[in-house]
Amino acid sequence: MLRNCTAARYAVNKARMVGIAEYSRDCLRALRTEIGISYDERSQGTLQLFRKQAQLDAIGGDIEVLKQYNVPYEVLDRDGCIRVEPALAAVRERFVGGLRLPDDETGDCHLFTQRLERIAAERGVKFVYDTTIQSVDVSGGRVAQVATDRGALAADVYVMALGSFSPLLLRPLGIDIPVYPVKGYSLTVPITDKNAAPESTIMDETYKVAITRLGDRIRVGGTAEVGDYQVRLRPSRRAPLDRSLTDLFPRGGDLSRATFWSGLRPMTPDGPPIIGPTRFENLHLNTGHGTLGWTMACGAARVVADQIAGVVPEVPAADLSVARYT
Numbered sequence: 553m554l555r556n557c558t559a560a561r562y563a564v565n566k567a568r569m570v571g572i573a574e575y576s577r578d579c580l581r582a583l584r585t586e587i588g589i590s591y592d593e594r595s596q597g598t599l600q601l602f603r604k605q606a607q608l609d610a611i612g613g614d615i616e617v618l619k620q621y622n623v624p625y626e627v628l629d630r631d632g633c634i635r636v637e638p639a640l641a642a643v644r645e646r647f648v649g650g651l652r653l654p655d656d657e658t659g660d661c662h663l664f665t666q667r668l669e670r671i672a673a674e675r676g677v678k679f680v681y682d683t684t685i686q687s688v689d690v691s692g693g694r695v696a697q698v699a700t701d702r703g704a705l706a707a708d709v710y711v712m713a714l715g716s717f718s719p720l721l722l723r724p725l726g727i728d729i730p731v732y733p734v735k736g737y738s739l740t741v742p743i744t745d746k747n748a749a750p751e752s753t754i755m756d757e758t759y760k761v762a763i764t765r766l767g768d769r770i771r772v773g774g775t776a777e778v779g780d781y782q783v784r785l786r787p788s789r790r791a792p793l794d795r796s797l798t799d800l801f802p803r804g805g806d807l808s809r810a811t812f813w814s815g816l817r818p819m820t821p822d823g824p825p826i827i828g829p830t831r832f833e834n835l836h837l838n839t840g841h842g843t844l845g846w847t848m849a850c851g852a853a854r855v856v857a858d859q860i861a862g863v864v865p866e867v868p869a870a871d872l873s874v875a876r877y878t
């Protein structure tokens with residue numbers, strides 16, 4: 553991770569992530585049109601909010617990448633930020649400006665996955681729950697089956713998509729992928745005054761906290777805890793989330809009724825996910841999406857499906873494969 557903290561590596565890694573994320577948004581929009589799924593979505597962009605002038609002055613590198621990928625953006629002063637997020641008028645002294653990505657979207661990913669499951673099940677997809685995969689069994693350069701606590705499952709093709717847990721099942725096969733659990737915390741807060749709540753998504757750059765509106769709730773997410781696979785809630789981790797929301801949307805939601813939860817982000821040291829084939833001909837990887845698993849989900853899934861079907865993906869995907877680490 554440290555070795556990736558140079559301007560040159562950042563430019564390469566960011567470009568890879570923007571490529572798959574932009575494609576993913578297009579795939580999500582196409583899916584929405586095709587199957588008519590709704591999930592408290594809002595298509596009003598993301599505002600990266602800067603509290604200090606130095607942050608605003610340092611966005612040149614990001615803008616270069618956005619230009620390279622023709623991603624629309626707006627650099628906004630204080631009044632510009634308030635125009636897109638009117639509730640910020642009450643705290644105008646707390647920030648200096650922002651970078652807005654008007655094409656970004658937000659929504660409730662839990663609702664999305666639940667509804668997608670129902671639609672897929674109606675079309676014949678079978679979901680198996682409460683089943684633990686114990687091993688991936690290979691034979692003759694192929695995966696033969698996965699062993700689970702409810703018996704073996706065999707298929708023509710396998711996609712390893714176990715997030716932070718993927719390396720644990722790949723290691724016995726001699727595939728070593730650098731995916732690590734980085735724990736994040738989140739609050740979901742009922743909105744008390746919708747005029748004092750966010751319209752869409754605000755990234756509080758100083759504290760690396762994202763605040764977004766999901767229907768009648770505000771979702772606040774952030775913090776990065778490098779550690780183990782435990783999702784135990786540490787009360788002290790709540791403070792930065794509370795502070796960011798109270799600072800920017802003091803009257804927006806009722807923090808006393810917040811739900812506090814945590815999850816693991818499957819992070820790679822360079823940032824982009826690991827998508828693509830392995831040396832086992834029927835085993836593909838789709839993991840390591842880090843902080844942007846939903847952002848990249850539809851595009852990543854489409855790339856993997858194309859690769860399995862022997863179709864050339866619509867976006868360059870070779871740089872996303874595990875081969876980039878060798």
Ligand SMILES: Cc1cc2nc3c(=O)[nH]c(=O)nc-3n(C[C@H](O)[C@H](O)[C@H](O)COP(=O)(O)OP(=O)(O)OC[C@H]3O[C@@H](n4cnc5c(N)ncnc54)[C@H](O)[C@@H]3O)c2cc1C
Nearest residue numbers: 684685714715717736737738773815842843844845846847
């Ligand atoms: C606080 C927080 C906020 C976030 N905000 C955003 C955001 O705004 N936008 C965004 O795009 N992303 C966000 N993310 C990141 C996103 O949640 C992840 O990138 C995404 O969940 C990764 O998806 P995944 O399916 O690869 O892995 P996971 O969601 O981790 O799913 C892996 C699944 O595999 C199961 N599993 C593991 N081992 C086994 C086994 N042996 N047998 C059977 N099942 C197994 C696990 O139980 C789990 O259900 C956030 C993450 C956190 C923690």
